[in-house]
Amino acid sequence: MNQRKDTYRAALQRGPDAAVPRPVKVAQLYTRYVRVTIELDTDLPRDLMRWVGSPVSALGRAGAAALRPLRNAS
Structure with a gap:
């Protein structure tokens, strides 16, 4: 039991795995006057669903x- 508590506490102190690089898609656009590099985080849809899913x-x-009493009143 104590080993499990210690492992849990150590995991809480470590926090998220920030040292692991996230996969990135790179799109480059070259024109005569402008050079643009866009990096897209491939984990963004999963992160958005995790952040937005529960409030939605x-x-x-x-x-x-709120609508249930209105339906029952009709």
Whole structure:
């Protein structure tokens, strides 16, 4: 039990794996006067779903709960 607690505490102190480089897609655009390099994070859709998923589902549940009395009143 103590070893599990110690492992858990050590993991909390480490935080996220910031040392691991994230995969990136690079798109380059060259014109006569402008050179643009765009780096796209390939993990962005997964991160957005993780950040936005729970607030959106909570909003959906709240909306359904608010509309339920209106449907029952008809």
